[in-house]
Amino acid sequence: MAQRATRALPATARAADGEVLLAARNLTKSYAGADKQLPVLADIDLEVRAGEIVALLGKSGCGKSTLLRCLAGLIPPTSGTALYRGEPLTGANPGTAMVFQTFALLPWLTVQQNVELGLEARGLPAAERATAAGQAIDLIGLDGFETAYPKELSGGMRQRVGFARALVTEPDVLMMDEPFSALDVLTAENLRGELMELWESGEFPTRAVVIVTHNIEEAVLMADRVVILGARPFGSIRATFDVPLPRPRDRNAPQFGALIDAVYQVMTGREKDTAGHLPGRPATPARRTPANTPLPRAGVDGLSGLAEILIQHDNRRDLADLADELGLEVDDLLPLVDALDLLGLAMVTGNDLALTARGSAFGRADVQRSKQIFATAALEIPLVRLIVTSLQITPARTLRAGFFRDLLAHHYTSEQVTRQLETATDWGRYAELYSYDAGPEEYRLDATAAAPPPAG
Amino acid sequence: MTLSTRPPAVRTSLPARMAGRLTRLTWIDLVVAAAVLVVLYVILRVGAGTAVSFNPARVTRVSTDPADLPYYAARSLLRMFAALALSVAFTLVYAYAAARSRRLERVLIPALDILQSVPVLGFLSVAVTGFIALFPGSSLGPECASVFAIFTSQAWNMTFGFYHSLVTLPRELDELSRSFGFTRWMRFWKVELPSGAIGLVWNGMMSFGGGWFFLVASEAISVSGHRYALPGIGSYAGTAIAEGDLGGVGWAVLTMAVMVVGVNFVFWRPLTAWVEKFKNEQSEATDVQRSLVLDFLRRSHWPHALGRLARPAAEVLGRAARILGTDDRPLSVDPVRRRGGDAVFALVAGGLIGWGLLDLLGYLRDRTGLGVFAEPLLLGLATLARVVVVVAVATAVWVPVGVRIGFSPRLARIAQPLVQVLAGFPANFLFPLATWFFLRTGLSINVGGMMLMALGAQWYILFNTIAGAMAVPADLREAMDDLGVTGRLRWKRLILPGIFPAYVTGGITASGGAWNASIVSEIVTFGGTTLTATGLGAYVAHATERGDYPHLIAGVAVMSLYVVGLNRLLWRPLYRLAETRYAL
Ligand SMILES: Nc1ncnc2c1ncn2[C@@H]1O[C@H](COP(=O)(O)OP(=O)(O)O)[C@@H](O)[C@H]1O
Numbered sequence A: 001m002a003q004r005a006t007r008a009l010p011a012t013a014r015a016a017d018g019e020v021l022l023a024a025r026n027l028t029k030s031y032a033g034a035d036k037q038l039p040v041l042a043d044i045d046l047e048v049r050a051g052e053i054v055a056l057l058g059k060s061g062c063g064k065s066t067l068l069r070c071l072a073g074l075i076p077p078t079s080g081t082a083l084y085r086g087e088p089l090t091g092a093n094p095g096t097a098m099v100f101q102t103f104a105l106l107p108w109l110t111v112q113q114n115v116e117l118g119l120e121a122r123g124l125p126a127a128e129r130a131t132a133a134g135q136a137i138d139l140i141g142l143d144g145f146e147t148a149y150p151k152e153l154s155g156g157m158r159q160r161v162g163f164a165r166a167l168v169t170e171p172d173v174l175m176m177d178e179p180f181s182a183l184d185v186l187t188a189e190n191l192r193g194e195l196m197e198l199w200e201s202g203e204f205p206t207r208a209v210v211i212v213t214h215n216i217e218e219a220v221l222m223a224d225r226v227v228i229l230g231a232r233p234f235g236s237i238r239a240t241f242d243v244p245l246p247r248p249r250d251r252n253a254p255q256f257g258a259l260i261d262a263v264y265q266v267m268t269g270r271e272k273d274t275a276g277h278l279p280g281r282p283a284t285p286a287r288r289t290p291a292n293t294p295l296p297r298a299g300v301d302g303l304s305g306l307a308e309i310l311i312q313h314d315n316r317r318d319l320a321d322l323a324d325e326l327g328l329e330v331d332d333l334l335p336l337v338d339a340l341d342l343l344g345l346a347m348v349t350g351n352d353l354a355l356t357a358r359g360s361a362f363g364r365a366d367v368q369r370s371k372q373i374f375a376t377a378a379l380e381i382p383l384v385r386l387i388v389t390s391l392q393i394t395p396a397r398t399l400r401a402g403f404f405r406d407l408l409a410h411h412y413t414s415e416q417v418t419r420q421l422e423t424a425t426d427w428g429r430y431a432e433l434y435s436y437d438a439g440p441e442e443y444r445l446d447a448t449a450a451a452p453p454p455a456g
Numbered sequence B: 001m002t003l004s005t006r007p008p009a010v011r012t013s014l015p016a017r018m019a020g021r022l023t024r025l026t027w028i029d030l031v032v033a034a035a036v037l038v039v040l041y042v043i044l045r046v047g048a049g050t051a052v053s054f055n056p057a058r059v060t061r062v063s064t065d066p067a068d069l070p071y072y073a074a075r076s077l078l079r080m081f082a083a084l085a086l087s088v089a090f091t092l093v094y095a096y097a098a099a100r101s102r103r104l105e106r107v108l109i110p111a112l113d114i115l116q117s118v119p120v121l122g123f124l125s126v127a128v129t130g131f132i133a134l135f136p137g138s139s140l141g142p143e144c145a146s147v148f149a150i151f152t153s154q155a156w157n158m159t160f161g162f163y164h165s166l167v168t169l170p171r172e173l174d175e176l177s178r179s180f181g182f183t184r185w186m187r188f189w190k191v192e193l194p195s196g197a198i199g200l201v202w203n204g205m206m207s208f209g210g211g212w213f214f215l216v217a218s219e220a221i222s223v224s225g226h227r228y229a230l231p232g233i234g235s236y237a238g239t240a241i242a243e244g245d246l247g248g249v250g251w252a253v254l255t256m257a258v259m260v261v262g263v264n265f266v267f268w269r270p271l272t273a274w275v276e277k278f279k280n281e282q283s284e285a286t287d288v289q290r291s292l293v294l295d296f297l298r299r300s301h302w303p304h305a306l307g308r309l310a311r312p313a314a315e316v317l318g319r320a321a322r323i324l325g326t327d328d329r330p331l332s333v334d335p336v337r338r339r340g341g342d343a344v345f346a347l348v349a350g351g352l353i354g355w356g357l358l359d360l361l362g363y364l365r366d367r368t369g370l371g372v373f374a375e376p377l378l379l380g381l382a383t384l385a386r387v388v389v390v391v392a393v394a395t396a397v398w399v400p401v402g403v404r405i406g407f408s409p410r411l412a413r414i415a416q417p418l419v420q421v422l423a424g425f426p427a428n429f430l431f432p433l434a435t436w437f438f439l440r441t442g443l444s445i446n447v448g449g450m451m452l453m454a455l456g457a458q459w460y461i462l463f464n465t466i467a468g469a470m471a472v473p474a475d476l477r478e479a480m481d482d483l484g485v486t487g488r489l490r491w492k493r494l495i496l497p498g499i500f501p502a503y504v505t506g507g508i509t510a511s512g513g514a515w516n517a518s519i520v521s522e523i524v525t526f527g528g529t530t531l532t533a534t535g536l537g538a539y540v541a542h543a544t545e546r547g548d549y550p551h552l553i554a555g556v557a558v559m560s561l562y563v564v565g566l567n568r569l570l571w572r573p574l575y576r577l578a579e580t581r582y583a584l
């Protein structure tokens, strides 16, 4: 710890110091599928240097948390290495401390005791612990709450405890996994602002920060570097943006808006456009199969709701404005946008989301008619189609869910399989293509189900 | 260790603020101190009696003078708490080992599953013989056997519960512990034990309630023609029964009731209220357990004072325990070495088990031939039929009553603690009265035995049905009222599905309890007359009394087989159905 006592550097000096603290080299992480390992992260090369804040940005499920945990030494990479100061990790990273989305406070300990945990783990005597924890509590604005229990605190105060607990150990790198996403908008804004002030003031007791977020604005507000992870066919770095803007950052500054737009483009652009750049993938998108066309987590209600809203805006609307109008983050809309696009009901062009002719019809029709339109669209989705065709060639017209689970297990981890089937069940049921009985876990062909058009 | 360049703010430290409040001793503190002294004194006085030397060959005399009852009750209580302490220690060690070691887990957890199904009472005689050999000429032998019997009735349940909480530790707490480099010691005391504390206490309370039954059964027992009796409430009642002294039995029943209620009031109630602080929920609960005793203790200054004394001790311990290492696992394990280790472990474990099994079969073949299993298998059918009838009748009677109670908050408030006490009250205590009744009316023990089994088992069904009915959301019931769903349809659509998960839990416990009870209820005695029913329970009880180990082993093994079979074929599938389909 002695080597860190001299380290309360002013911001400028910190920026100059560029030591590589964390690194990922060729890092791949796979989880077991049915017959082989399925990658959720592939070929990640990343460096985190002293003095910078790095944001890992991506849609939900693209592997951000997995990458963060690999760097923190909490889970082993399948191949490649995670390094701390040039040394490959063999266990929990001694130079990082985590801040959790769910706070992860111990409810049976007071604020003070929670903050002291990391010091206690290092075997510091009680008196020293109390002093250091007291300072961290001051720093993070928790004075007066020392003897409170977490359940007496508001969400914002709880996450402050999470920050104090991590900062008091003076880690080289502060690791944050969506630290603000369990808080309401105002609280998150406030806490984020205070944290950035602290970072700028030079009193921040860590040398670098890695923050995982699915919120584009948050990433651009906070980070010196935004690393965008893409999800298909597995998490890999899609683009990296440097953010040279001075802090505190002005949301209304033109450069800020331009950056946000640029990041939006990468985030919302269909990944098949970039598929050609991925190693081992054909340059032109292959025929769509359940393996290369995962279903986003989007419910039918959300889809038709979004279509109806677009109709009110003459079938086309800027995504950011749309999110604003709904009081949502753009990121929350993305699964719906992806689903509309996949179903051929809408398209993303530039920053706009525009309904197709079919989408417009879908949004305007009454329930029965819109179900028919949806059924036609859903039959073009490989997984839905797979279920329908399989049912049609089965004499009993019923199939256990396990059959499809086994099929999908070749390409998805069990967690992902469950999600894929959940969405396919929801869509197919609404389209009245098939029904699903959760008791025996059986799909059954609906008597009225339309025959799918021949495969194309 | 400097965190910031800013000078530390002036702040009153926590201990300094506390000290101001600590200077004033109140009458509450005096009462608490006196109570602690009295309890210590009683434990010492009562405990001194446990190591008295005695001659096992002589029949120990237990008086039936009601004046001796308080002392006997205290001795019994001491046994119960000794067994509880042992169970907790066992739970922590066994569950931790199973949760921490992938290899041990594969042996320990199936073993626990089997142990849970073994009828404890069948092994009492083995335990008594073993412990008497261990402490020859001292009453510590039977004393240990009794504690052991109670322990075996409590430990498995608690261990399973704690193991479950260890392996389902929330992921972020595990990551917290590893990311912050907790020592193993810290992880256990700060994260794992607190996370499992609520389950441990509630399981402990339930198991303790079930333990009374085994206390009563184990205080006076005949093994291989010897009769051992320990001073205690169970043997007091036993003696009174043998002498046909109904007054004595009455006193014993009364004392028992006072004990069950008293322990609940001064021990379990405060403990369950206190343990609420370990609830892993993020908001202040509205419906909290309350305890007068705990409130009283909290108003005294003793908890703070003790806490201040304990903190340095905990500090020193925590420092010493650093040698146990930090909570970290190597990120990569060599798959070859791992598989090699697995193979060696499997070979050793499998070899030991196989060797033991062969030895046992050889022993049985030499003594009696393997045909010894035939009779208990057949008799097991009779006992199985009794168990099924008991559970079915208890269901038919108590489910409607329980639903009625559970749907009425007022009734539930009164009935729930009452039923809890009834479930805790050792039913075998009442067996003599029932036997007297059978003798008077000439009712066959083949039928009466079922009533005896039901005496203890039925409450679990009632208790759980009440809990299940209380958990059915009020708005669901209102919706049904609104839709005019009444009568049979209401039962089919709302009530039965709603209480199903809780009912299954009660059913499992009731059926297990009935099997165990069969050993003492298929063969009963009152004032010199013995009634014996046809069944596996009577078979085991007979073998115990004669010290006939081959038959005893066969009987217990077959009974375990029946219990495991019933669990696997009936209760497990129901349980799974309840969890997936009917969870509210
Ligand atoms: N233990 C696991 N087993 C199988 N699949 C997993 C496991 N953990 C994560 N995944 C999968 O890996 C993908 C990335 O997960 P995660 O890193 O949590 O994403 P993010 O944090 O970006 O939302 C997800 O599709 C998830 O289903």
Ligand SMILES: [Mg+2]
Residues within 6 Å of the ligand: A064, A065, A066
């Ligand atoms: Mg995540």
